[in-house]
Amino acid sequence: MTAEALATPFLTAAEIDELCAPLTQRYAQTRHLCALLGVDSLPRRPDGLPLVGRRLIEERLNKTGTYKAPAGFNWSK
Numbered sequence: 001m002t003a004e005a006l007a008t009p010f011l012t013a014a015e016i017d018e019l020c021a022p023l024t025q026r027y028a029q030t031r032h033l034c035a036l037l038g039v040d041s042l043p044r045r046p047d048g049l050p051l052v053g054r055r056l057i058e059e060r061l062n063k064t065g066t067y068k069a070p071a072g073f074n075w076s077k
Contacts (some may be wrong), residue, residue: 008054009053009054009055010051010052010053010054011053011054011057013049013050016029016033016049016050017029017051019036020032020033021034025046026048026049027048028046028051029049029050030042030044030048030050033050033052036060037052037056037060038060048068054057
C-alpha cells in the first residue's frame, strides 16, 4: 500500500478488488461489501465502483468504534 492510497478517504479500486476477490463485477462487489459491513447500501462512482470509507471499513473489520450489531433474535410476531 502506498502513502497516496492511505491519504485518500476512500478505498482504491485495487483495495476493493482485493477485498472482494474472486468477484470482478462492480455490482457483485457492492453486494459483497454491504453484507460484509452490515449496511443496506453503499454509494457508487459513475463507473460502478462502490465508495467505501477507510474509517468505516477499519471500524467494522477491526470491531472498534461505536457500531453495535443487532442484539439476538426477535421472537415476537
